[in-house]
Amino acid sequence: MNNTIKGKAFVYGDNISTDQIYPGQYLDLTDPELVVQHALQGVDPSFIKEAKPGDIVVATANFGCGSSREHAATTLKTAGVGAILADSFGRIFYRNAINLGIPLLICPGIGKVVKRGDTVSVDLTSGKVTDETTGATFQAQPLSDYVMDILKNGGIKPMIKKEYGQ
Amino acid sequence: MHAIEKILAKAAGKKTVTTGEIINCKVDLAGINDLYLQTVRSFFEMGGKKVNDPKKIVMFLDHYAPASTITQADNQKQFREFCWDQGIDLLMDVDQGVCHQILADKGLVYPGMVLVITDSHTTTHGAFGAFGTGVGGTDLAIIMMTGQLWFRVPDIIRINLEGKLPKGVYAKDIILKAIGTLGADYGVYRAVEFTGPVLKELSVSERMALCNMTTEMGAKTAYIQPDEITLAYLKDKVKHDYEIFTTDPGYQYSAEHTFDVTNLKPQLAAPHSVDNVHDVAAYEGKPVNQAFLGTCTGGRLDDIAVAVRILKGKHINPRTRFIVVPASKGVFLEAMNKGYVQALVEAGATFVTPGCAACLGTHQGMLANGETCITASSRNFPGRMGHNQAEIFVASPASVAAAALEGKIVDPTKYLD
Numbered sequence A: 001m002n003n004t005i006k007g008k009a010f011v012y013g014d015n016i017s018t019d020q021i022y023p024g025q026y027l028d029l030t031d032p033e034l035v036v037q038h039a040l041q042g043v044d045p046s047f048i049k050e051a052k053p054g055d056i057v058v059a060t061a062n063f064g065c066g067s068s069r070e071h072a073a074t075t076l077k078t079a080g081v082g083a084i085l086a087d088s089f090g091r092i093f094y095r096n097a098i099n100l101g102i103p104l105l106i107c108p109g110i111g112k113v114v115k116r117g118d119t120v121s122v123d124l125t126s127g128k129v130t131d132e133t134t135g136a137t138f139q140a141q142p143l144s145d146y147v148m149d150i151l152k153n154g155g156i157k158p159m160i161k162k163e164y165g166q
Numbered sequence B: 001m002h003a004i005e006k007i008l009a010k011a012a013g014k015k016t017v018t019t020g021e022i023i024n025c026k027v028d029l030a031g032i033n034d035l036y037l038q039t040v041r042s043f044f045e046m047g048g049k050k051v052n053d054p055k056k057i058v059m060f061l062d063h064y065a066p067a068s069t070i071t072q073a074d075n076q077k078q079f080r081e082f083c084w085d086q087g088i089d090l091l092m093d094v095d096q097g098v099c100h101q102i103l104a105d106k107g108l109v110y111p112g113m114v115l116v117i118t119d120s121h122t123t124t125h126g127a128f129g130a131f132g133t134g135v136g137g138t139d140l141a142i143i144m145m146t147g148q149l150w151f152r153v154p155d156i157i158r159i160n161l162e163g164k165l166p167k168g169v170y171a172k173d174i175i176l177k178a179i180g181t182l183g184a185d186y187g188v189y190r191a192v193e194f195t196g197p198v199l200k201e202l203s204v205s206e207r208m209a210l211c212n213m214t215t216e217m218g219a220k221t222a223y224i225q226p227d228e229i230t231l232a233y234l235k236d237k238v239k240h241d242y243e244i245f246t247t248d249p250g251y252q253y254s255a256e257h258t259f260d261v262t263n264l265k266p267q268l269a270a271p272h273s274v275d276n277v278h279d280v281a282a283y284e285g286k287p288v289n290q291a292f293l294g295t296c297t298g299g300r301l302d303d304i305a306v307a308v309r310i311l312k313g314k315h316i317n318p319r320t321r322f323i324v325v326p327a328s329k330g331v332f333l334e335a336m337n338k339g340y341v342q343a344l345v346e347a348g349a350t351f352v353t354p355g356c357a358a359c360l361g362t363h364q365g366m367l368a369n370g371e372t373c374i375t376a377s378s379r380n381f382p383g384r385m386g387h388n389q390a391e392i393f394v395a396s397p398a399s400v401a402a403a404a405l406e407g408k409i410v411d412p413t414k415y416l417d
Helices: A032-038 A071-078 A091-099 A145-152 A156-164 B003-012 B037-045 B070-086 B099-105 B120-128 B137-146 B171-182 B197-201 B204-217 B228-234 B301-311 B329-337 B340-346 B397-406
Strands: A004-012 A056-059 A083-086 A104-106 A119-123 A128-131 A137-139 B022-026 B029-033 B057-060 B090-092 B114-117 B131-134 B148-152 B155-162 B190-195 B221-224 B255-260 B267-269 B277-279 B290-294 B321-325 B349-351 B372-375 B391-395
Touching: A032 A071, A056 A119, A071 A091, A083 A119, A091 A104, A091 A145, A091 A156, A091 B137, A145 A156, A156 B037, A156 B137, B003 B022, B003 B114, B003 B131, B003 B221, B029 B099, B029 B137, B037 B070, B037 B137, B057 B070, B057 B099, B070 B090, B099 B114, B099 B120, B099 B204, B099 B329, B114 B120, B114 B137, B120 B131, B120 B190, B120 B204, B120 B221, B120 B228, B131 B221, B137 B148, B155 B197, B171 B204, B171 B255, B171 B267, B171 B277, B171 B391, B190 B204, B204 B221, B204 B228, B204 B301, B290 B301, B290 B397, B301 B329, B301 B340, B301 B397, B329 B340, B340 B349, B372 B397, B391 B397
Parallel strands: A004 A056, A056 A083, A083 A104, B029 B057, B029 B114, B057 B090, B114 B131, B155 B190, B155 B255, B190 B221, B290 B321, B290 B372, B321 B349, B372 B391
Antiparallel strands: A004 A119, A119 A128, A128 A137, B022 B148, B267 B277, B267 B391
16 A cells, blocks of 8 residues: 555535435446446536546545445546545445545545645655645544555455455 | 443443444344445455355345346346345345335334444434444445444434424424534434434334434434334334343433424425525425425335325326335335325326335436425435436425425425314
């Protein structure tokens, strides 16, 4: 796992639901290469055209609220999102994204300051976040040991496979 | 300790737990919905071959009941085959309805259990004093492999309901008021317990609606202490032994809120956020293209009954369609026996198969660009029930039925004398 992540920011507001991250009409798709085509379609159809691997999604409160659909995490993972930073997250989305190995950091205040297109860097160990375009810095809540362990393993599936694979 | 903490402690094999602690809990029942073929995929990706305990797994084909596309049909085929291969007997096929109502109808939910489903509205089961919570497909696959899952012990907030419920005002109005006051993210990572004298006026159906909607404030789980109303409901349904946990006197909640419902008016959540809550009267006269009654939030017998009270012998507005989705086969059968289906069909209702229907924006009542819907379901996010530019108002079943009748948003109280 790379401890420092750097990418261009895509910035969103409060209560971005999993319906907006991955609209319900595409829920019968299961192949990640198809799922990725609808990433953030309900809030920003340009995201999937512009985002590059390693880019960072930034939001204010309650990003990923609503439905438990893992597609919402899968679509951002497959798009290569390097990290997601928000004031707070919907709890099921939080679990789903961490399980897939996407670093999610609770970073109060960030969504109102960082602008779309700013270059943002994140140090996962210290939780220090820097907007390199403006110089603004933020302190994210450090990840718990258990979550760090999941991320270091590249997601929870390899961990479970190691311990319980039949 | 709180009753919720005692449930979690027992499931984790510990004497005590503390807020914030990460624990591994045995899961009493784990449910998978047909949106989540990823659950089966993750199971095999993690090296799974045989499910840890097939008696503790239940499969629900409810979100696509019945399949509307070949892809949906193929996903459901794979689920059925997985159940047959794994010896999972609790396969709830497309005739059965929404997962949460099925569990209640069949007595599969009981106090003190740990219940995990790939559905965010698993908080519903707090109505029975169970710990119910939603997860994604990979978490559920972990339960299939190991029989357990990790949880962070949540802090617990208390919502105390005082006063006397006025006529025409329901549990849905209470919880909308609470979400509007506290915010859509207030309950994130937390548990919500309801207390107070108003609970004695609320049936199990109404309590389920209350707990169901705590998801819309972000809650991890909900809880109502089982009482004589709960036990009367469970009496002839539940075969499983269960233990009712109670909260220690003097337990310190992380926050407490009191709502006096005596002067509460019918509420709605206006587009496009569940916490954009107002009196129904604030939108009186707004034309609606579709009124939607159903789902795990608002498709129970009580909900259909109130629609019958408002619509029996009348006809809905010709410019409005009225979609009715019984929450389960059990609800549908009871509604037929009582003549409710006849009354509503005669009033112009369109019935669809018990299940999730248009609530998740996939089929059976989708909205076009620029249309307005009033719904007894739970969510009004952009695009939730169809086009991104459709407007969704979340309200009580009574408000939905009254809007179907008049073709516009209207305070339903006048129909409920």
